[in-house]
Structure formats: C-alpha cells, structure tokens
Amino acid sequence: MVYELTHFIGGEHVAGGSGNFQDVYDPSAGRVQGRVPLASADETRHAITVAEEAWGAWAETNAQVRARVLMRFVDLVHKDMDNLAQTLSAEHGKTLADARGDVMRGLDVVEVAIGAPHLLKGEYSTQVGRGVDTYSMRQPLGVVAGITPFNFPAMIPLWKAGVALAAGNSFILKPSERDPSVPLRLAELFLEAGLPPGVFNVVNGGKEVVDVLIEDPRVKAIGFVGSTPIAQSIYAGAAAHGKRAQCFGGAKNHLIIMPDADLDMAADALIGAAFGSAGERCMAISVAVPVGAATADALVGKLNERIANLRLGHSFDEEADFGPLVSREAKERVETLIGVGVEEGADLLVDGRGVSVTGYEGGYFVGATLFDNVKPHMRIYKEEIFGPVLSVVRVGDYDEALRVLDESPFGNGVSIFTRDGDSARDFAARVDVGMVGINVPIPVPIAYYTFGGWKASGFGDLNQHGADGFRFYTKTKTVTSRWPSGIRAGASFVMPTGT
Numbered sequence: 001m002v003y004e005l006t007h008f009i010g011g012e013h014v015a016g017g018s019g020n021f022q023d024v025y026d027p028s029a030g031r032v033q034g035r036v037p038l039a040s041a042d043e044t045r046h047a048i049t050v051a052e053e054a055w056g057a058w059a060e061t062n063a064q065v066r067a068r069v070l071m072r073f074v075d076l077v078h079k080d081m082d083n084l085a086q087t088l089s090a091e092h093g094k095t096l097a098d099a100r101g102d103v104m105r106g107l108d109v110v111e112v113a114i115g116a117p118h119l120l121k122g123e124y125s126t127q128v129g130r131g132v133d134t135y136s137m138r139q140p141l142g143v144v145a146g147i148t149p150f151n152f153p154a155m156i157p158l159w160k161a162g163v164a165l166a167a168g169n170s171f172i173l174k175p176s177e178r179d180p181s182v183p184l185r186l187a188e189l190f191l192e193a194g195l196p197p198g199v200f201n202v203v204n205g206g207k208e209v210v211d212v213l214i215e216d217p218r219v220k221a222i223g224f225v226g227s228t229p230i231a232q233s234i235y236a237g238a239a240a241h242g243k244r245a246q247c248f249g250g251a252k253n254h255l256i257i258m259p260d261a262d263l264d265m266a267a268d269a270l271i272g273a274a275f276g277s278a279g280e281r282c283m284a285i286s287v288a289v290p291v292g293a294a295t296a297d298a299l300v301g302k303l304n305e306r307i308a309n310l311r312l313g314h315s316f317d318e319e320a321d322f323g324p325l326v327s328r329e330a331k332e333r334v335e336t337l338i339g340v341g342v343e344e345g346a347d348l349l350v351d352g353r354g355v356s357v358t359g360y361e362g363g364y365f366v367g368a369t370l371f372d373n374v375k376p377h378m379r380i381y382k383e384e385i386f387g388p389v390l391s392v393v394r395v396g397d398y399d400e401a402l403r404v405l406d407e408s409p410f411g412n413g414v415s416i417f418t419r420d421g422d423s424a425r426d427f428a429a430r431v432d433v434g435m436v437g438i439n440v441p442i443p444v445p446i447a448y449y450t451f452g453g454w455k456a457s458g459f460g461d462l463n464q465h466g467a468d469g470f471r472f473y474t475k476t477k478t479v480t481s482r483w484p485s486g487i488r489a490g491a492s493f494v495m496p497t498g499t
Contacts, residue, residue: 005036005180007043007204008187010050011197016204017043022177027093027324028314030362034091036180039205044212047172047203051143052218054198055170059140063117066166070114073193074107080189084182088153089315091179093324093364094277096316099154103182106158108447109465116166119470129496132482138474140168141220141244145213147234148183149226150176150326151280151386157183159451160223161200163469165190170199172219174209178326214238221245221473223464225282227384228410228456235459246460246472248453250384251412254287254393255441256401256427258418259295266417267302269441273415274390275310275368278322280330282457283413283435283442286385287374288392289401296394300349300372303390307350307368314360324364325387331364334387338369341380341391347372352388376404384410398423406432411454413443434458 005024006013016037024034039047058066077084085099094102113119122136146160153175161171175183183202190200203209213219214237221244224234228249238245255273257266273285288303290296313320325331335353342348352367366387374381374391381391395401405414415437416427424438434454437443445451445466452463462472 002032003034005034005184005204007037007039007047008184008200008202009047009198010054010201011191013184022206024091024178024180025327026090027326028316028357028360028363030328030360030364034181036177036204038177039203039209041208041212044203044205044209045216047201048143048212048216048218050198051170051172051201054196055140055142058165058170058196058199059142059168061168063120063166063168066168067114067116069190069194070110070162070166073190073195074110074114076189076193077103077107077186080185084154084185086316087185088179088182089323091181092150092153093315093326094280095313095320095323096318098277098322099315102152103154105444105447106152106155106162109159109469110162112447112465113162113166113469116470119467120167120474122476128480129482132480134478134480136476136478138167138470139477140474142169143172143219144169144221144473145172145174145219145223147174147210147213147222147224147226148176150178151277151282152225153179153182154186156225157186159464159469161186163465164473165195165200167470167473169473171201172213173200173202174205174213175202177204177206180204210234214243215241217241219243222247223472224248231459232456244460244472246452246458246462246464248282248412248458248464249456250410251282251284251453251457252287252381252384252408252410253283253285253413253415254289254405254408255285255414256398256405256416257288257290257295257299258398258416258420258423259292260419261295261417262419263295263298263302265439267299267306269415269417270303270390271306271310273441275322275388278325278366279388280326280386281442283444285415285441286390287381288390289395289404290392291395291398291401293394296372296392300370300392303370303392304349307370310368312355312365312367313357314363322388325366326364328364330387331366334366334385334389337380337383337385337387338389341371341374341378344375344378344380346374346378346380346391376407402427402430409456412457413437413453415439415441415443434463
C-alpha cells in the first residue's frame, strides 16, 4: 500500500496541487512506500501569505505564553516517541535507537528555547546623558524559513523551528522529500500543543520552492543545512535579496590519535562516529589521523577487529549497529567512490560493497569500509562520501597532523584523543575548525551552546541554536529616551557625546 503525503499549511493538511510528486522509498527494502507532492511557486507563495497573516498575533503573544506552547509540544513528542522513531526509521533507514536520538537532540533545543522570556530580554542603561536613558529590545523578524536535509528529519527542523517560534516568528519548513513524514507529524503536534494555525507550515518540494523562499521579500531569514555548493548558493541568493541566512554545508571531519592516547577508547569512538547512521551525518568522523607508525599500526589492527563484529541490518532490527543508506543513488555513489579509492592507490582493508541483508536483498546497504594509507590528494579524502567509509591518513608528528587539518577546505568538526592536557589545550586553541572534541568523537555542542562549522562548512555570522539562534531570529531595536523635567538646554548643533 503506497501512502500519499500532503503539505501542512494554515493548520491543515493540504493536498498537492502542482501535479508533481516524488516517490518516498523504504531504504531497507528498496521499494516505493509513499508519494510526496512537490509544491509549485504559487503554492509556496500561498504558504507565505498564510504565515504572514498568522505572524502578527503570535509576535504579540507574551513570550511566556509562547514558551508554554513549546512545553506542551515537548510533552506530546515524548508521548509520541515510538511512532516518530518508527516513521523516521522507515523512511530514512537509521536504526530505531538512532531515530530516537534524532528526535531527542531536536527536543533538547526546544527545551532551551522554552527559556525565551529570559533569553529575549534586552538591556537598560540609565543616565547616559542628562536625563537620558537607553534601552534595547529584541523583536521577531516575521516570516522565516528552514530548508532541512534528509539525514536528520526531526532534529534539524526542531533546531530551527524551536528557537524561531519561541522568538515570535512564524515558520515555513521545506524538509527533504526523501523522508517528509516526521516533519508533517511534528506540525500536527505543534497544532495540538496550542500553536495557532499558520504559525508553523510544511511545504514539500524542490528547487522551485527554495527559489521562492529566497526571492519573496516577505521571508526575512533562511536557515539551511545540506551540501556546501547549495549552502553557498542559498547564502548568496539570500544576501542578494536583502535577507539574513545561516547556511551549513559539507564536512570532512578528522580524529587525531596521539601516541599517548587510549587506543581502545579511540578505536571504539571511531567505529561509532564513522559508521553510526551509515555515515550519513555531517558530524561523522570519516578521517582517522594517527600520529606515528606504531600508533597507526596498532589502531588499524583494533579497527579491523571491531569492524568484523559489526551488524548491518534492517532499520527495525534492534540488534543492528546501522542500517541502509537513504537511496539507491546514495548507495551507488558511495560504492563508486570506494572503487575510486582503490584506483588511486589507497589500501582497502575492509570492503563494504556488495553486501546484502537476508530478506532485504533490495535494500540500499553498504557495509563498513576501511581504507589505510589514504593521501590528501585522493578523492576519497577530499570529497564528503556520506557513507560508512573510514579513511586512515598517517602522519609523522603532531605538527603534520595540524597541517593536514588546516589545509582541508572544510571546518565543521574535529577531535583529538590524547592523555596530554598540554597537547589538547594547544590543539583546541590552534585548529581552524568550528567544533572541537577532546576525547569526544562527535563534538556536537549541547543545546545551550551553538552549533556551526567554519570555512566551507558554514556560511553566515550566526550559528544554530544557543544564544546565536535567538540573535539570528530576532532584530535588536535600541531606544534612547528623555522625559522633560525642567531641562531646557536649547538647540544644539553638535554630535551628542553623553557627557
């Protein structure tokens, strides 16, 4: 039975009117399970109109009342967790446990956003001049949009929408067409929690929808997560149309292993960070950088042992370590790049091509893959593979490891494993990357800090969630006031100095 999805506009499910649809697949079985409508430009503009009409009353709602809506939403999501996780796993392919983590990391940000009454407070200074006070206030932007990727269909929409809604904006979500059911369910739960109709809308579609969101002047800000070329294009387009944007792109995350590191701890960390969610994470560790030949040899031996014990399985297999890739195209691309790595001369120690899962032979499975002696000029090093492929790049010393990192065009996340506090401190200070882990393999900051990469991994001055999230989704107004109380200084023709 193939299900048919909708848009969610004005608090209602709205059937697609463009006549264009895209198939939604079950990645574990390799078969079509649903159809999602692709909105036209007119349908997108209608959603913007609905969001704009709903925005004014929501912006005027007391921040604490808005926070209470988010509190009820968090409770409803917890009650619906099993359904959300199963829906997410069925369309994405990640395991049920990983799907629950996807939802929970999104809720972390919503829970922080509940603190909006405090986080939106302005500043106040008295007597900045004779009888003059100055204060600032944060005000919502209006209609804002989020364009989110397939690999986190719950977490990243909630990272963006949670803060935007708490700050008093209305929100239009353009999720990935590959796994759109969870975003639609989140829209239902927001409505059930008391969010007014039209404040949160879901418009499914492709480039036509994105172009309207970029060009329509009623949309004041755009948040995007995806590949670097598209992130850069959306950032440039938003700037050209006078709107703010935070656009996060690709990654090639490294983990440096120092000679003094606990190698069992490092190997365990690498296995989870490289192969969890089949490597389809922007914060996945795809490059191991052991320092010194002895460290590299020992590490590779431990990785081989652990890979041999990994379990690949259907997304509902509770014992599986990871499931399939999201699509046939993703599987073909990853397997092609594995072949390229062999052609370029890297040592393929474990080959994940050609694997299958009994009963699910049509699924988009690629097994854990390990390359050794990878060089920085190779495509498997330079390109984001976005699959369960780990490359080992050997270096002679710590300074060479830093040079390898600094020369990478990406700057999303990086980790170092060491017992030496001096090395860790120096590394954190010097490395040209936005998020750093010390004996932590996936350094995704907790929700009350901000998430964002550097270099080709991020475009825009403000990061996702934390304090930056509220800065991004609000504008600051500064008021300077004087109330006459017998002060008569006469006309002045010089710049006021506050003295």
